[in-house]
Amino acid sequence: MRASIKQHSLSPSRVPSLLKQGKITIAVVGLGRIGLPTAAILARAGARVFGADISAAVVSSVNRGKCKFVDEPGLPKMVREQVKAKRLQATTDIGKAVSRSDISIISVPTPVDDRKSPDYSAVKSASSTIGRSLRRGSIVVVESTVGPGTAENLIQPLIEAESGLKGGRDFGLASAPERSDPGNILANMGTIPRVVGATDSRSLGVVSALYQTALGVKVIQVRNPKTANAIKLTENLFRDVNIAFANEFSLLFEKLGIDAIEVINGCASKYNFLPHYPGAGVGGPCLPSNSYYLISEGVRAGNIPYMIRMAREINDRMPDHVVQLVSEALNEVGKTVRGSKIALLGVAYKPNIKDVQLTPAEGIWRRLAEMGGEMSIHDPMYEGDVVFGTKVKSMDEAVRGTDCIVIATGHREYKSLNLQGLAKMMRSRVLVDGRNLVDPEAAIRAGFAYRGVGRGR
Amino acid sequence: MRASIKQHSLSPSRVPSLLKQGKITIAVVGLGRIGLPTAAILARAGARVFGADISAAVVSSVNRGKCKFVDEPGLPKMVREQVKAKRLQATTDIGKAVSRSDISIISVPTPVDDRKSPDYSAVKSASSTIGRSLRRGSIVVVESTVGPGTAENLIQPLIEAESGLKGGRDFGLASAPERSDPGNILANMGTIPRVVGATDSRSLGVVSALYQTALGVKVIQVRNPKTANAIKLTENLFRDVNIAFANEFSLLFEKLGIDAIEVINGCASKYNFLPHYPGAGVGGPCLPSNSYYLISEGVRAGNIPYMIRMAREINDRMPDHVVQLVSEALNEVGKTVRGSKIALLGVAYKPNIKDVQLTPAEGIWRRLAEMGGEMSIHDPMYEGDVVFGTKVKSMDEAVRGTDCIVIATGHREYKSLNLQGLAKMMRSRVLVDGRNLVDPEAAIRAGFAYRGVGRGR
Numbered sequence: 001m002r003a004s005i006k007q008h009s010l011s012p013s014r015v016p017s018l019l020k021q022g023k024i025t026i027a028v029v030g031l032g033r034i035g036l037p038t039a040a041i042l043a044r045a046g047a048r049v050f051g052a053d054i055s056a057a058v059v060s061s062v063n064r065g066k067c068k069f070v071d072e073p074g075l076p077k078m079v080r081e082q083v084k085a086k087r088l089q090a091t092t093d094i095g096k097a098v099s100r101s102d103i104s105i106i107s108v109p110t111p112v113d114d115r116k117s118p119d120y121s122a123v124k125s126a127s128s129t130i131g132r133s134l135r136r137g138s139i140v141v142v143e144s145t146v147g148p149g150t151a152e153n154l155i156q157p158l159i160e161a162e163s164g165l166k167g168g169r170d171f172g173l174a175s176a177p178e179r180s181d182p183g184n185i186l187a188n189m190g191t192i193p194r195v196v197g198a199t200d201s202r203s204l205g206v207v208s209a210l211y212q213t214a215l216g217v218k219v220i221q222v223r224n225p226k227t228a229n230a231i232k233l234t235e236n237l238f239r240d241v242n243i244a245f246a247n248e249f250s251l252l253f254e255k256l257g258i259d260a261i262e263v264i265n266g267c268a269s270k271y272n273f274l275p276h277y278p279g280a281g282v283g284g285p286c287l288p289s290n291s292y293y294l295i296s297e298g299v300r301a302g303n304i305p306y307m308i309r310m311a312r313e314i315n316d317r318m319p320d321h322v323v324q325l326v327s328e329a330l331n332e333v334g335k336t337v338r339g340s341k342i343a344l345l346g347v348a349y350k351p352n353i354k355d356v357q358l359t360p361a362e363g364i365w366r367r368l369a370e371m372g373g374e375m376s377i378h379d380p381m382y383e384g385d386v387v388f389g390t391k392v393k394s395m396d397e398a399v400r401g402t403d404c405i406v407i408a409t410g411h412r413e414y415k416s417l418n419l420q421g422l423a424k425m426m427r428s429r430v431l432v433d434g435r436n437l438v439d440p441e442a443a444i445r446a447g448f449a450y451r452g453v454g455r456g457r
Numbered sequence: 458m459r460a461s462i463k464q465h466s467l468s469p470s471r472v473p474s475l476l477k478q479g480k481i482t483i484a485v486v487g488l489g490r491i492g493l494p495t496a497a498i499l500a501r502a503g504a505r506v507f508g509a510d511i512s513a514a515v516v517s518s519v520n521r522g523k524c525k526f527v528d529e530p531g532l533p534k535m536v537r538e539q540v541k542a543k544r545l546q547a548t549t550d551i552g553k554a555v556s557r558s559d560i561s562i563i564s565v566p567t568p569v570d571d572r573k574s575p576d577y578s579a580v581k582s583a584s585s586t587i588g589r590s591l592r593r594g595s596i597v598v599v600e601s602t603v604g605p606g607t608a609e610n611l612i613q614p615l616i617e618a619e620s621g622l623k624g625g626r627d628f629g630l631a632s633a634p635e636r637s638d639p640g641n642i643l644a645n646m647g648t649i650p651r652v653v654g655a656t657d658s659r660s661l662g663v664v665s666a667l668y669q670t671a672l673g674v675k676v677i678q679v680r681n682p683k684t685a686n687a688i689k690l691t692e693n694l695f696r697d698v699n700i701a702f703a704n705e706f707s708l709l710f711e712k713l714g715i716d717a718i719e720v721i722n723g724c725a726s727k728y729n730f731l732p733h734y735p736g737a738g739v740g741g742p743c744l745p746s747n748s749y750y751l752i753s754e755g756v757r758a759g760n761i762p763y764m765i766r767m768a769r770e771i772n773d774r775m776p777d778h779v780v781q782l783v784s785e786a787l788n789e790v791g792k793t794v795r796g797s798k799i800a801l802l803g804v805a806y807k808p809n810i811k812d813v814q815l816t817p818a819e820g821i822w823r824r825l826a827e828m829g830g831e832m833s834i835h836d837p838m839y840e841g842d843v844v845f846g847t848k849v850k851s852m853d854e855a856v857r858g859t860d861c862i863v864i865a866t867g868h869r870e871y872k873s874l875n876l877q878g879l880a881k882m883m884r885s886r887v888l889v890d891g892r893n894l895v896d897p898e899a900a901i902r903a904g905f906a907y908r909g910v911g912r913g914r
Binding site for chain 1: 605606636649650652675677679680683684685687688691692694695696698699701702705706708709710712713714715716719720721723724726727728729730731751754755758759760762763764765767768771
């Protein structure tokens with residue numbers, strides 16, 4: 001009963017002072033690229049935070065003050081400090097963490113399976129575990145990206161079934177999706193407004209006050225959890241659709257002898273245009289999956305968003321296009337992929353980050369290898385590591401003696417390549433730029449047979 | 458020969474002073490919503506301008522100082538002044554205008570036919586006419602929106618065939634597409650950078666200097682005419698695709714009980730999102746046609762941009778969706794379209810403009826009339842005129858005694874409708890908002906059976 005009384009005293013207006021006094025306890029379920037910074041930021045704001053994860057290795061690492069996301073500026077330091085200050089404590093005992101907490105935040109991965117159906121198994125498991133330990137009066141917050149309706153129709157019933165409590169009455173349920181960009185998580189969390197929708201007004205108020213106080217950001221309250229989740233999906237789908245649009249017209253412009261980059265930069269001079277660029281494909285934990293969460297709801301509702309699905313497929317085919325450009329460029333110097341030595345520059349799915357989840361580089365690498373290319377790999381974030389079953393070399397080692405360079409990731413290191421120097425190290429001079437980093441004229445001047453996505457001539 | 462000597466003296470650096478001294482003569486071919494302001498602005502900058510049009514009525518009207526585009530702020534006054542100052546003179550003799558001019562600007566309509574193929578007949582006719590009268594050394598500028606390659610592969614050969622002159626050597630060809638928004642043409646022409654691509658460097662320089670001096674805008678020089686035309690198309694397609702994206706997810710959100718407008722406004726709080734809104738459809742002389750110019754080039758090149766085509770079709774189906782919402786909303790009060798009196802608010806294709814080219818309102822009106830609805834029409838820009846074969850009434854006359862209001866255009870007058878007042882005048886209270894102008898709660902409070910595009914509940 002004591003818990004319940006304490007809980008009911010957690011009103012929105014008291015959140016700032018209770019947080020500062022260390023009187024709010026929060027369980028963050030899932031210590032990945034979103035969960036860990038969320039836990040650390042809440043701890044820094046004064047909360048007592050249990051970081052719960054099913055991985056004993058992750059928990060032990062965090063409890064030693066370690067953070068594996070070395071590509072997130074400021075995060076390793078913050079984790080170290082909050083663990084040292086004993087405000088952040090990791091545990092594999094999710095149930096215990098939840099049972100002691102006023103608020104439980106679900107921050108587990110939501111991938112898609114190999115048939116592109118949302119894989120909510122981690123969400124389901126977390127929901128059931130939370131349900132078994134949830135105190136009356138506490139609040140569950142969904143930070144994971146899920147389809148609209150998943151909070152109301154999947155998570156809430158699971159919690160209710162295990163807890164015997166009624167959502168919106170005995171416990172609150174809110175969606176407050178993270179909207180951050182990997183590689184920039186801490187900065188984004190502290191600036192991008194947080195969207196919050198909840199089943200009841202107290203939860204809406206408390207969760208809003210929590211994020212506002214702890215993150216220092218504006219909170220946008222929406223009418224229910226599904227609207228909050230729809231916002232998160234829609235803003236990511238906007239990017240996916242617009243990148244697909246850029247990819248689609250770029251492939252046509254290649255055929256028409258038009259440089260798509262020149263076109264996009266020209267369009268950008270109009271007040272109502274937002275530039276997106278073509279490239280070797282779209283990867284990561286978000287964009288390649290998010291469309292399918294919405295499509296899945298569309299299938300259920302008998303209203304499939306075909307254009308959004310087509311956008312996804314256009315982006316999925318870009319690695320194949322890069323492979324085609326490699327064939328064409330090698331052909332220009334009288335070579336085939338088979339027998340050519342090819343250096344793949346970049347394995348990460350996006351610039352300046354150490355993450356290969358659904359990276360387009362893998363499809364390029366695999367296809368070229370299947371075709372008989374002798375592959376070497378470089379990536380500044382992975383030097384010395386094994387990726388795609390291959391050791392990632394230094395730039396020099398990766399490029400020396402090869403026939404062809406393929407840029408698959410827009411890392412900052414590749415923006416100022418010494419083309420003359422590279423050319424001297426190579427057996428043949430072929431350059432395929434999947435990220436539009438290299439000036440085509442400069443590549444041609446350095447003697448390269450050059451191809452770039454969208455760069456018709 | 459004199460003309461030729463004079464022409465060759467028209468160098469980029471001399472354009473500003475020659476323009477001021479009234480020593481540059483320009484033919485603007487086509488006096489429509491783009492051609493007329495172009496002619497007037499060039500005249501104001503000091504050029505001697507022949508406004509050439511095949512319509513004797515248009516020519517006579519302009520020569521009397523009249524301007525039919527009363528919805529273009531500042532334009533009627535500017536036309537009146539430039540005609541009075543005798544710097545702008547209209548003529549039906551296109552050949553004579555061209556023969557006396559240093560620069561000829563093509564500004565004729567480029568619609569699509571009923572099979573959605575670009576109809577370049579006006580461009581072809583203008584090109585041939587220009588070719589028959591073109592002086593050696595003069596420059597032809599394409600302002601009309603055309604597919605990339607049309608300037609090089611259609612317009613230039615037609616001029617060459619008629620003139621016996623060689624493009625890029627004996628005459629220059631430039632594309633400098635207008636990028637203005639109807640209803641805001643003068644303001645846009647004076648602020649949006651002008652993109653210029655040409656066949657030769659002198660033409661590029663002269664045309665750039667002309668637009669820079671006369672419009673006072675930044676000029677973006679691109680490598681050839683087709684790139685300039687690609688830029689114009691791409692920025693319009695960006696809008697069409699993004700409106701289609703909004704329409705597609707909005708239809709799904711209606712089914713999922715989510716308010717798409719709340720979602721879009723939430724997304725707009727993220728730094729990399731640009732809001733576009735769902736609605737009753739996309740009309741006008743540009744967006745419904747522009748995609749097909751690019752698709753047509755895609756068909757020719759064996760690379761059809763299917764997503765762009767799908768976007769177009771999604772937008773084309775929105776009037777049908779509005780009709781469906783009318784049926785549903787009437788059904789809520791026990792009525793069918795047949796036998797209902799329906800007031801259509803707005804016939805123009807966009808807000809605050811007097812233009813019904815390819816307006817979505819027409820499809821809504823026609824379909825509801827076919828289904829047996831007794832239609833009345835209001836539009837503040839057309840009061841007293843006949844549109845769709847029907848007299849446009851005052852608001853009171855249009856709405857009194859009806860069962861249903863359908864908002865088809867986002868005119869400013871409709872943003873502050875007196876819902877209580879309208880409700881009292883009506884026989885039944887049904888409101889379908891195709892432009893998201895009315896607050897759904899306010900409509901429901903006023904007793905309306907309400908539907909809005911994308912507004913799931």
